[in-house]
Amino acid sequence: MAKRRTGKEAAANDDTEKQERLPEMQDPAIEELEEAARRYAKIRDRRQALTDQEVDAKMALGTIMKKHSKTSYHHAGVSIEIVPEGEKIKVRIKDPDDE
Numbered sequence: 001m002a003k004r005r006t007g008k009e010a011a012a013n014d015d016t017e018k019q020e021r022l023p024e025m026q027d028p029a030i031e032e033l034e035e036a037a038r039r040y041a042k043i044r045d046r047r048q049a050l051t052d053q054e055v056d057a058k059m060a061l062g063t064i065m066k067k068h069s070k071t072s073y074h075h076a077g078v079s080i081e082i083v084p085e086g087e088k089i090k091v092r093i094k095d096p097d098d099e
Contacts, residue, residue, distance in 0.1 A: 058089055061080070061089055061091070062082065062087065062089055065080065065082055065089070070082075077093060077094035077095065078091075078092075078093055078094075079091070079092040079093070079094070
């Protein structure tokens, strides 16, 4: 009968192959990746919150334009246009110094 090797004997033997990772096991911690993922998620969450605010502001602008029966408005560098397809609103603001 073959003699069973101890852990120390197996570690000392260089021809022992390393066992592959099992699919269910987690990856070892890589702090750089985790920190980058946290930074990305924080920025993404702020952007999503800003998108919600942008949608609300755009709807309010559209309501005010309809209240004044306007499809376009141009004054002092502020340009607002309602595009008929999908009721999109385009806003451009020019810096007075650029004129």
